[in-house]
Amino acid sequence: MKRLNAQVLPRLDATTRDLHTYAGQLRTAITTQLNASAAPAAAQQRRQPPPQIHSMTLRQVNDIIADPRNSFDTLAGAYARKYLLEHQDAHRRTGVGTIRNPASRDSVMRNMDCTTFVLRILKSAYMDKEMARLRDAGQVPPGREAQVKASVERQWVAVVNDARARTRDGRLTGTALIAELQERLDWGAVFWSPDPRNPMDGDTAVHTADYNDARRRGTYWGVSLLDSDKFVVDYRHTSRSVADDMTRLNQLSNLPFGVVAARRGEHMALIVNGYVYEVHVGMPATDYRTIEARPLRDWGWNSGVIAAPRSKLERALP
Secondary structure (H helix, E strand, O other): OHHHHHHHHHHHHHHHHHHHHHHHHHHHHHHHHHHHHHHHHHHHHHHOOOOOHHHOOHHHHHHHHOOOOOOHHHHHHHHHHHHHHHHHHHHHHHOOOOEEOOOOOOOOOEEOOHHHHHHHHHHHHHHHHHHHHHHHOOOOOOOOHHHHHHHHHHHHHHHHHHHHOOOOOOOOOHHHHHHHHHHHHOEEEEEEEOOOOOOOOOOOOOHHHHHHHHHHHOEEOOEEOOOHHHOEEOOOOOOOOOOOOOHHHHHHHHOOOEEEEEOOOOEEEEEEOOEEEEEOOOOOOOOOOOEEEEEHHHOOOOOEEEEEEHHHHHHHOO
16 A cells, blocks of 8 residues: 555645646636726727717716716716706706706706806715715715715815805805816816907907916916917907817817806806807806807807816817
8 A cells, every 4th residue: 555655646746736827827828818808998988089978968978977976077967967957858848847946936956157167066976986986995884875975066166165265255166166176186277268369349358368277377367377389279260261270179089078257257167078068147047048059269258268177178289
């Protein structure tokens, strides 16, 4: 028996070593194959065009909102589109939409103006993303959902309050809000104007002066700007004899969402795939156009800034 063991055991040891070696080689081959398969898929995902939210139906934007794994800007764009479509749908069915302006006297579901509209969309996307992050991190204990949500809401209120504190009178301006988003969430911004050298309203002291300052200093009323070659300008000249440059304007169709500040922050709105979404002052819920989306090219304001998450803005305006 001892003699048999002496002959068999070495062969068993050698076989075991061979099996271990083969298993290791197999694991390496499988891992290599999986990585090779994943690389093209990841590259394909990076090459996918940004979503054209402005063209989506209400069902499509609701599907986006239902999945907080979507990016912040995609969620925000979907919320903006949702508010517009719900108002229009309700107005077509009943003659009364879902949004009214505080300056009007009717009372319906959503009471907002241009500023509160922008804030509500930003807050909705911020809350969705932050709550999803906390859930994934295991930081939402069972039975504590409401408390955690209240804490996240206080964080957003702090963002808005700090933005107000940037102005002398505590009034929230579009530029102050964008500057705060830049500091907290790494947003980028670009100057825009249909014709900065010859603005349609003739106010060169504002639009031309701000354009020159933006190019020279790289800032716009407290907002840091990307390089001037990314500015969205000269797309609608006051003089018809001057050729329009649509390059940068057309590229905005690749931006799912952004915040627009006009005339030094006096007015604010949202931009979704090149369309400006805004709530109009003084219009009641019985007006179909209380909330409206129109191409930036046709928007009546003459200069300002467009801001969005930096990586998305740089990708849209290469």
